[in-house]
Every structure is written in structure tokens, then in C-alpha cells.
Amino acid sequence: MGTGRPEELGDETLVTLAQKGEHKAFEELVERYKQKAYRIAFDFTRDREEAKDLSQEAFLRAFTHLNGFDQRASFYTWFYRILVNLCLDYRRRGQRVSWQPFEEHDGKTAEKNEIANPGPSPDREAMSGEISRKIGAALNSLPPKQRTAFVLKNHEGLSIREIAKIMQTAEGTVKTHIHRAVLALRQSLAELV
Amino acid sequence: MTDMSSIQKACKNYEQDLVLHYYGESSPEERERIQAHLQGCPSCSRFLDELRTVLPLTVKADEPPESFWESYSRELRQRLMTAREKNAWWEGIFSFLRPWTVPTLATAVVLILAVTLTLTRGTWHTRDLPPKEEALLEVLPIAENLEFYTSMDFLDSLDLLEDMGGADSGSA
Numbered sequence: 001m002g003t004g005r006p007e008e009l010g011d012e013t014l015v016t017l018a019q020k021g022e023h024k025a026f027e028e029l030v031e032r033y034k035q036k037a038y039r040i041a042f043d044f045t046r047d048r049e050e051a052k053d054l055s056q057e058a059f060l061r062a063f064t065h066l067n068g069f070d071q072r073a074s075f076y077t078w079f080y081r082i083l084v085n086l087c088l089d090y091r092r093r094g095q096r097v098s099w100q101p102f103e104e105h106d107g108k109t110a111e112k113n114e115i116a117n118p119g120p121s122p123d124r125e126a127m128s129g130e131i132s133r134k135i136g137a138a139l140n141s142l143p144p145k146q147r148t149a150f151v152l153k154n155h156e157g158l159s160i161r162e163i164a165k166i167m168q169t170a171e172g173t174v175k176t177h178i179h180r181a182v183l184a185l186r187q188s189l190a191e192l193v
Numbered sequence: 194m195t196d197m198s199s200i201q202k203a204c205k206n207y208e209q210d211l212v213l214h215y216y217g218e219s220s221p222e223e224r225e226r227i228q229a230h231l232q233g234c235p236s237c238s239r240f241l242d243e244l245r246t247v248l249p250l251t252v253k254a255d256e257p258p259e260s261f262w263e264s265y266s267r268e269l270r271q272r273l274m275t276a277r278e279k280n281a282w283w284e285g286i287f288s289f290l291r292p293w294t295v296p297t298l299a300t301a302v303v304l305i306l307a308v309t310l311t312l313t314r315g316t317w318h319t320r321d322l323p324p325k326e327e328a329l330l331e332v333l334p335i336a337e338n339l340e341f342y343t344s345m346d347f348l349d350s351l352d353l354l355e356d357m358g359g360a361d362s363g364s365a
Contacts, residue, residue, distance in 0.1 A: 023277070030269060034262070042255045051255070056269050060276055135251050153216055155252050160218050178216070179209040182244065189247050 007031075011075040019066055026066070030059050033076060036156070037083055043151040044087035046136055054090060058083035073165060080166045084152075088144050131192060138188035142181050149177035150185075203240035204230075211237060215244045 006014065006028035017025035037058055042051035062069075062079050069078055139147060148167060152158045153174075160178075164171045203211055207230060213219050214227050231238050 023273075026273070027270065030266070030273075034265060034269075038257075038265070039254065046253075048255060048257065048261075052261075052265060052268075056265070056272060059269055060272055063273055063276055064280070131250070132253065135253070139251060154248055155254075160213075175209060175213060175218075179212045182212045182248065183208070185251060186243060186247055189250065192247060192250060 012071060015071060015075050026063055033079060040083055040156060041087055043155050044091060054086050055083065058086050077162065077165045084148055084166055091144055135189065138185050142184060146177045146181040149174050150181035153178050201236060201239040201243055203237045204234060207237050211241050215241060
């Protein structure tokens with residue numbers, strides 16, 4: 001790449017270079033957004049493997065359609081839109097993964113952690129697992145748009161304006177979605193207060 | 194379990210503002226207005242406190258180990274490479290089917306067909322059948338309908354007999 005080190009370039013330049021066939025430019029965009037993409041996908045799936053697959057699929061789709069991206073929106077808005085749509089499709093297909101603590105999912109990690117640190121008592125662990133399950137169920141019960149707006153605000157800290165762009169809706173609608181999601185969660189999780 | 198009726202309710206016209214205030218999404222003027230309201234409204238203050246307790250609980254960030262990210266990047270690079278190869282293959286086809294190639298190919302095919310037909314015109318002929326087979330082909334449909342014609346003849350004879358019978362009875 002003749003215009004400098006990829007990590008020093010802005011998203012716009014990287015997109016332009018990637019559109020011209022510079023593979024390294026797109027790989028830099030992946031490095032830049034992979035953790036955030038994974039986190040959003042994880043917020044929807046609560047499963048490490050599913051989140052990995054969904055976020056990777058979003059990058060693949062972005063790569064395939066990159067030439068059609070006219071840069072009127074920022075790359076991450078466009079990319080998050082692809083990702084969120086994939087996550088919503090995932091939910092629509094009904095592949096709801098139960099909320100599991102990671103230690104249960106990844107046996108090796110659990111084993112390693114146990115050796116390094118005896119951890120909380122079984123009672124406390126069970127209680128924390130129960131709380132996690134309740135929170136997962138409460139999030140799962142939200143309608144897709146409410147959940148999307150809530151996750152992007154509460155978990156990712158995006159602004160209402162950014163969320164509106166990603167969801168291609170009015171800012172007022174995003175505010176309503178967040179408000180309703182918060183009230184529903186508060187109701188579902190009242191016993192935790 | 195907490196009774197649902199014990200959930201702290203905020204003033205209806207402040208509820209959404211308080212949620213947005215919690216997320217730092219209110220304008221300076223709104224913030225001032227909400228702060229002033231909170232000072233005189235214990236219900237709304239309690240509602241906001243509950244949001245501060247409940248909402249952070251819903252965030253469960255996953256922190257995968259470094260090895261996960263290494264395999265993530267490696268896998269994705271592999272998938273991207275496959276996508277690139279697939280794209281290159283399609284691009285190859287599309288570059289072959291550029292706008293000018295389609296009419297050119299079509300013209301060439303028409304020309305080849307025209308030349309072939311012109312040059313081989315003399316050798317084109319219908320298959321001559323021997324006279325016996327030709328006669329048989331003509332007779333076959335008639336033979337197929339023979340039964341029909343026979344029944345028609347029979348009906349004609351019946352009509353004739355009927356007429357004759359009628360004439361006899363008339364004369365009698």
C-alpha cells in the first residue's frame with residue numbers, strides 16, 4: 001500500500017483502497033472492527049461460536065458488496081447495519097441460544113480458571129447462573145427492534161443518532177424503542193433490584 | 194420475589210426523559226429541567242436509581258482469550274480468500290460477457306449458420322420413401338376409420354329399411 005501504513009489510515013481511505021483491490025486495506029478494517037462486531041453479535045446470540053460466525057459473515061458480506069458502498073454513510077454505520085440485519089435474521093430463524101455462562105460452554109477455560117483460582121462457592125455460582133439466565137430470558141423476550149436499539153445503546157454506547165442511521169429509522173423512534181425496552185427489562189428484572 | 198406492583202413508577206411525562214437522561218442523551222436545557230424535577234420528586238429519583246442498578250446487570254461482555262482472536266482472524270482471512278477466488282472466477286465470466294461480446298458472438302453464430310445452410314443447400318433433400326410405403330401411409334388413416342365407415346353404412350341401410358317399411362304401411 002503506497003499511501004502509508006494501513007493502521008494509520010482513516011476508514012474512508014481504507015474503503016477506497018479496498019474497493020481498488022487492496023486486500024490489506026480490508027484486512028485492516030476487519031482488525032479495526034472485529035471486536036466490536038463480535039460483541040454486538042454476542043449480545044444477540046449469547047454464544048461464542050454463533051457470535052464468531054455471525055460477525056465473520058458480516059465481514060464477508062461487507063467485502064462482497066464493498067463496490068456498491070458509496071461512502072455516503074460511514075463504513076461502520078454501513079457495516080453495523082449488515083451485522084444487525086444478520087443478527088435479526090438469526091433471531092427470526094428462531095435460533096435462540098440459551099444464556100450460558102462461558103465456563104459451561106468452554107470446558108477447557110473452566111478447568112484452567114479453576115486451577116488458577118478456586119472461584120466463588122457453588123451456591124454463589126448457581127445464583128449468578130440463575131441471574132444470568134433471567135437476564136438472558138428478559139433480553140430474549142424483547143421485540144427485535146427494541147432489543148437492537150437497546151443493545152446498541154446500553155451495551156455499545158452508540159448515540160441515538162448513530163443507532164437511527166444503523167436501523168434506518170427516525171431518532172424519535174429509537175428513543176421510543178429504548179424507553180420501552182428499558183421499562184420491559186425493569187419489569188422482568190424487578191426482583192433483582 | 195418482588196411484587197410487580199412495588200416497581201417504582203416515575204411521573205408519566207418524565208419517564209422517557211429519565212431513560213434518556215440515564216444514557217446522557219438529554220440536552221443541557223433538558224438536563225436542568227430534569228434535575229430540578231428530581232429534587233422535588235422522590236418517585237422519579239427512585240426510578241432513576243433503579244435504572245442505575247438494573248441496566249448495568251444486563252451487560253455481559255464476553256472476553257475471549259487471545260488465541261480466540263488469532264483463530265478468528267486466520268479463519269476470516271481464509272474465508273475472504275475463498276470469496277476473492279470466487280469473485281475472480283465470476284469476474285472472469287463477466288469480463289468474457291462484456292456488452293460488446295454478446296452481439297459479436299450472436300452475429301458470428303448467425304453468419305456461420307447462414308454460410309453452412311448456403312453451402313449445404315444442394316445436399317438437403319426430403320427422405321424419399323419407396324412407393325409401397327408411401328401408399329401404405331395413405332391407406333393407414335382410412336383403415337383406422339374403416340370401422341366408423343362400416344357403422345355409417347349400417348345406419349344408412351337401417352334408414353333405407355325404415356323408409357321402405359313406411360312406404361309399405363302407407364300403401365297398405
